[in-house]
Amino acid sequence: MNETQDLEKERVRQRMEELRRQIHYHNYRYYVLDSPVISDAEYDRLMRELIELEQRYPEFITPDSPTQRVGGMPAEQFEKVPHPAPILSLANAMNIEELRAWRERVKRLLPAGIPLAYVVEPKIDGLTVVLHYENGIFVRGATRGDGLVGEDVTANLRTIHSLPLRIPPHDAGIAPPPRLVVRGEAYMPVSKFHEFNRRQMETGGQVFANPRNAAAGSVRQLDPSITASRPLSLFTYAIVTAEGITIRTQWETLEYLRRMGFPVFAEAARFEDAQFEELEKYCQEWAEKRDTLDYEIDGLVVKIDDLETQARLGVVGNSPRGSIAFKFPAREATTKLLDVGINVGRTGTLNPYAILEPVQISGATIRKATLHNFDEIARLDVRIGDTVIVRRAGEVIPEIVGPIVDLRTGNERPIEVPTHCPVCGEPVVRRPGEVAIYCINAACPAQLVRHVEHFVSQGAMDIVGFGSRLAELFVEQGLIKDVADIYYLKKEDLLKLEGFGEKKADNLLRAIEESKNRPLQRLIVALGIPGVGSVVAGILADHFRSIDRLASAAEEELQQLEGIGPETARSIVEYFQRPRHREILEKLRRAGVRMAEEVPAERPAAGPLAGKTFVITGTLPHMTREEATALIEAAGGKVASSVSSKTDYLLVGEAPGGTKYNKARELGIPMIDEAELLRMLGKEPAE
DNA sequence: GATCCTCGAGTTCG
DNA sequence: CTCGAGGATC
Numbered sequence: 001m002n003e004t005q006d007l008e009k010e011r012v013r014q015r016m017e018e019l020r021r022q023i024h025y026h027n028y029r030y031y032v033l034d035s036p037v038i039s040d041a042e043y044d045r046l047m048r049e050l051i052e053l054e055q056r057y058p059e060f061i062t063p064d065s066p067t068q069r070v071g072g073m074p075a076e077q078f079e080k081v082p083h084p085a086p087i088l089s090l091a092n093a094m095n096i097e098e099l100r101a102w103r104e105r106v107k108r109l110l111p112a113g114i115p116l117a118y119v120v121e122p123k124i125d126g127l128t129v130v131l132h133y134e135n136g137i138f139v140r141g142a143t144r145g146d147g148l149v150g151e152d153v154t155a156n157l158r159t160i161h162s163l164p165l166r167i168p169p170h171d172a173g174i175a176p177p178p179r180l181v182v183r184g185e186a187y188m189p190v191s192k193f194h195e196f197n198r199r200q201m202e203t204g205g206q207v208f209a210n211p212r213n214a215a216a217g218s219v220r221q222l223d224p225s226i227t228a229s230r231p232l233s234l235f236t237y238a239i240v241t242a243e244g245i246t247i248r249t250q251w252e253t254l255e256y257l258r259r260m261g262f263p264v265f266a267e268a269a270r271f272e273d274a275q276f277e278e279l280e281k282y283c284q285e286w287a288e289k290r291d292t293l294d295y296e297i298d299g300l301v302v303k304i305d306d307l308e309t310q311a312r313l314g315v316v317g318n319s320p321r322g323s324i325a326f327k328f329p330a331r332e333a334t335t336k337l338l339d340v341g342i343n344v345g346r347t348g349t350l351n352p353y354a355i356l357e358p359v360q361i362s363g364a365t366i367r368k369a370t371l372h373n374f375d376e377i378a379r380l381d382v383r384i385g386d387t388v389i390v391r392r393a394g395e396v397i398p399e400i401v402g403p404i405v406d407l408r409t410g411n412e413r414p415i416e417v418p419t420h421c422p423v424c425g426e427p428v429v430r431r432p433g434e435v436a437i438y439c440i441n442a443a444c445p446a447q448l449v450r451h452v453e454h455f456v457s458q459g460a461m462d463i464v465g466f467g468s469r470l471a472e473l474f475v476e477q478g479l480i481k482d483v484a485d486i487y488y489l490k491k492e493d494l495l496k497l498e499g500f501g502e503k504k505a506d507n508l509l510r511a512i513e514e515s516k517n518r519p520l521q522r523l524i525v526a527l528g529i530p531g532v533g534s535v536v537a538g539i540l541a542d543h544f545r546s547i548d549r550l551a552s553a554a555e556e557e558l559q560q561l562e563g564i565g566p567e568t569a570r571s572i573v574e575y576f577q578r579p580r581h582r583e584i585l586e587k588l589r590r591a592g593v594r595m596a597e598e599v600p601a602e603r604p605a606a607g608p609l610a611g612k613t614f615v616i617t618g619t620l621p622h623m624t625r626e627e628a629t630a631l632i633e634a635a636g637g638k639v640a641s642s643v644s645s646k647t648d649y650l651l652v653g654e655a656p657g658g659t660k661y662n663k664a665r666e667l668g669i670p671m672i673d674e675a676e677l678l679r680m681l682g683k684e685p686a687e
Numbered sequence: 688g689a690t691c692c693t694c695g696a697g698t699t700c701g
Numbered sequence: 702c703t704c705g706a707g708g709a710t711c
Contacts, residue, residue, distance in 0.1 A: 345697065353698085364700055372697085372704070397698050397702060435705070531707075533695045563693085565708045644692055660702090 012053060013060050019050040020166075023066040028169035031162040031233075032263045064137045064165040069158050069228065077222070078151035081142035083130055084181050084241050088147065088318050090301065090325040096280055099302065102324045103276060106304065109313055109321065116273040117305040119250040120282060121237055121265050123325055125296040126187030127216045129157060130240065136176030138165045143219065147318075156219050159228035160186060162263045169261035179243040182257065184236035188215045189294045192231035209389045209402040210332065211296050233295075236262040249305045270305060287328050299327040332391045333366075334404065335359040337384055340371065340415050342422045344446035346454050347530055349436040350418060350428060352377060354388070354400055361392050369398035374417045375435045381405075383412035421446070442580070448482070449475045451528055455483040459534055460526035461515040465508055473497065483526070484584045486512060487591035520597040523547065523588075529575045531568045539563050540572075546596035547585060551576040607636030608681055615643050617660040618653030620674045628677070635681055643669065651677055 023046050030036045030043070047066070054061050061068070093099040107116070130150060132140040141157035142150035157163055167176050188196070193211040200207050208214035218230035236257050239247060247253050251270050258264045271279040283300055290297060303323040304310045310322030336357040343351045352371040359366050369390055371377055382388060386403040420427055421439035423446035428437050439447065452471040456463040463486070474480040479493055489512065494505040518526075524537035524547075532540070539561055544550040550572075558569035575581055589595055614632050616625050616639060623631075628651060629639045643650060643663040650664040650671045664671060672680070 343697085347696075349696085351697065366699080368699070370698055370703095376704095392699085398700090399698090399703085531695070535694060563708070567707055641693070641695095646692075 009057070012057055016050060016053050016057070016060050019046055019053070020062070020065055021170075022046055023050065024064075024164070024166050025170040027066060027161060028164065028261050032164075032169075032261065063139075066165065069161070069165070078143075078153060078220075080145075081130075081140065081150050081152045083142065083145075083148060083150060086147050087128060087130070087144050087183070088315060088320050090323060091316075091319040091321075092299075092325050092327045093302075094327055096283070099280070099283070099324065099326055100276075102302075103273075106313060106321065110309065114309065116309070117249075117251075118271050118273075118276075118279055119254070119268060119303050119305050120271065120279060121254075121268040121301050121303075122286065122293075122295075122297045123299045123301045124185040124187050124235055125210075125212045125298045126185040127212070127219050129153070129184055129186050129219070129234075131157070131163070131182050131184060131236070133167060133176065133180040133182075135178055136167050138163065138167075151220070153219055155224035156221060156227040157186070159224060159230075160232045160234050162234045164261045167260040167262070174259065176260070177242050177244045179241055180239070180260075181241040182236050182262065183238040183240055184234050184262070186215055186219055186232055186234050187211060187295050188218070188231060189233055190296060191294055192233075196231060207402075209404075234263050235265060237264070237301075247307070249307055250303045250310075251305055253307075283326050290328060297328070298330070299325050301325055329362045330360070331362055332389055332401065333359045333361050334387055334389055335366075337382060337386045337388050337400070337403075339384060340377075341368075342418060344421060344423050344439055344444065344450070346447060346450035346528055348438040348440055348444065348447055349373075350421070350439060352415070354382075356388075356390065359390060361390065361398070364392070366390055366392070366398045369400050371400060373435050374415075374437060377415050383408075383414050385409070385412040445475055448480070451483055452480060452486065454528050455486065455526045456515075460522055461518055462522065463515045464511045466511065470508075482580075482584050482587070484587035484591065487516070487588065487593065516591065516593045518594065520545065520547070520594070523593065523595070524550070527575070527581075529572055531571045536563060536568060541597060548595065551582075551585070607634070609635040609637030612637045612648040613646055614639050614649050614651050615641070615647050615660060615664070616651045616653070620651070620653040622674060628674070631677070631681060643667065649677075 023043070026036065026038055026043050026046070036043075050065070051067055054065065054067055091102075093102055110116075128144040130142045130144075131138065132142075138158070139154070140152065141154045141163075143153055144150055158165065167180070168174060188211040190211055193208070193214050196214065197207050206217070208217060214230070215232060218227050218232055221227045221230075237254070239253050239257070242256075245256070247256055254264050254268055269279075269282055271282070279302070283302075286297070286300055301323060302325075304313065310320065313321035315321065337354050338357055339355040340352050341355055343353060345351055352374060354369045354371050356367055356369060371380075371382075380400060380402050382400060382403045387407040388403050389401040390398055391401050392398050418428060418437070421441060421444060424439065424441050424444040426439060426441040426444065428439050430437050441447075449468075449471050452475065453468050455461055456466040456471070466486075471480075474485075474489070477497065479489060480486060489509070491505050491509060494500045494508065495502070519541070521534070521537045521541035524532065524540055525534055540550055543561055544553065553573070555566075555569045555573050558564050558572055559566060564572075585595075609632055612632075614637055616628055620628055632639055640647060643660045645667055647664065647667070647669050650660065650669050652661070652671050652673055
């Protein structure tokens with residue numbers, strides 16, 4: 001009887017081993033190769049069978065069982081793990097010239113005649129990990145730590161699905177070495193990072209500044225069940241120890257890792273020394289496609305392929321000479337938040353901005369960054385004195401991503417919400433349900449300056465040569481007390497001002513004179529009615545065709561217009577009710593500013609682009625965006641500011657912004673360039 | 688009432 | 702370019 005039982009048990013044990021083997025293999029197909037060969041349901045069935053058997057026969061559970069990815073108890077603290085070989089840091093090449101200099105240095109150090117080759121791999125912005133395997137089983141995983149000793153995060157790393165718990169994951173016809181130590185990078189895919197942060201925000205959990213921090217924070221969790229809920233992934237790229245096998249080159253290393261079932265960059269490339277120009281081109285290409293990847297890379301690693309040659313080149317300082325990091329221009333940097341300043345906007349909003357210790361990001365020195373509003377400050381929990389991560393949104397406008405809380409000294413000062421306008425000193429108000437804080441003093445000089453700036457700006461009355469500097473000067477000198485005063489500036493007054501000569505005064509006065517004949521739409525924009533920008537102004541101009549008819553319109557009539565709702569209608573009526581505003585209008589009329597459209601603007605209903613909606617991104621080669629907009633509208637098309645399912649074409653120029661481009665790609669919206677647009681219009685593409 | 692879309696407002700450096 | 706909020710639509 002005993003014997004039959006033993007036999008039965010042995011059969012179960014074998015079945016469990018078979019299940020583990022199969023699950024490891026399918027796991028590998030799914031997470032490493034990204035090409036599953038069975039359905040999710042079938043995979044689940046295998047997994048359920050294994051779990052069931054393990055519950056009935058716990059004595060047969062092995063540490064490499066796929067069910068053991070999530071398991072283990074929360075740790076008190078991490079054990080220390082000495083690394084078999086120190087993890088060095090790489091020297092950086094900031095541009096192609098420095099990369100060439102590295103190659104020359106390497107060649108100088110080596111005896112002539114040694115054939116050289118290079119392997120180039122993407123440098124993932126994640127967390128370096130060291131993985132130990134004994135007889136093919138994953139036994140220990142450590143963080144980089146200080147490079148000599150890391151922290152034992154085995155239980156956490158187990159939860160990463162692309163990390164093989166057993167190698168090779170299928171019968172590759174090769175036996176695993178008795179001991180194998182590999183190095184890799186754990187990271188969070190960019191798409192998963194955004195999704196994860198969104199969820200965290202909804203549930204009030206911790207939000208991470210970037211995928212790198214998210215990966216590091218997730219791997220260094222004391223409770224592995226938390227790590228298991230984080231969408232982490234892995235790439236491996238180096239072998240530290242491999243007992244019983246000989247690997248001569250980096251290229252062979254990648255080959256071997258791949259055969260053993262590790263996730264390895266498919267994009268790594270090998271170049272002979274004679275192909276160095278191609279290597280350079282390869283580096284440039286990567287810099288360009290950086291945004292299209294689902295993992296953040298901060299550069300590429302260029303290694304001498306031959307490992308013995310690498311070793312021969314030795315180490316200088318803490319960096320091996322045989323490899324170098326080709327760094328892309330940084331998009332993020334850390335710096336100190338020195339202070340917070342406040343701007344007062346045209347509408348009276350108080351807008352806080354950060355004053356930063358100057359820092360270089362993608363070729364520009366950043367000294368200031370917007371903080372948007374005080375809710376944003378609270379959300380980020382930034383304080384004066386904090387070390388903060390700064391990024392250029394869309395490669396242009398600096399923004400604070402968040403503070404690095406770990407670097408706080410305790411001397412940081414919270415940012416106070418102002419109760420009074422920093423310019424005029426009047427108390428501020430906060431409207432219920434709104435984020436912004438307002439200075440409602442109609443006579444606040446800051447608001448007047450902003451109003452004048454807006455009035456003369458390109459989209460409004462477009463007075464060339466009149467900018468923010470002059471706006472401030474005239475207000476300060478008392479020459480301008482409302483926007484209509486612009487048309488009453490006298491030459492003798494201008495000449496009294498510093499920096500004004502005969503010619504400059506004449507030029508300015510001529511520009512002001514010219515602006516009197518702008519279309520009605522521009523005048524409406526220039527008034528600065530809250531909620532009325534160029535689009536709404538266009539609707540109003542088309543419908544009313546004169547300021548007087550607009551000024552006497554009732555709320556109900558306004559609301560009838562498409563695109564104008566109760567809020568905007570109320571705002572318009574309120575504007576024209578104010579005696580102060582009526583006065584300004586009269587003053588403008590007396591100055592000779594055009595107040596009506598003689599001929600109603602005919603919008604062509606038909607045309608080659610009738611009914612089509614375009615969105616423009618990037619810089620066009622031969623025309624401005626305004627010119628392109630005019631062309632499209634003249635042909636009956638529309639230009640919108642953001643991509644949605646209603647967009648027909650995305651007009652793509654040089655250096656397109658990521659958001660519009662990616663959204664359009666997601667939605668499968670056709671993309672055209674300038675030449676294509678001109679062809680659609682039946683025109684010859686520009687030379 | 689929810690959801691998608693569009694508009695307005697503010698924004699930095701060289 | 703990004704954000705918030707108003708407007709349109711179901």
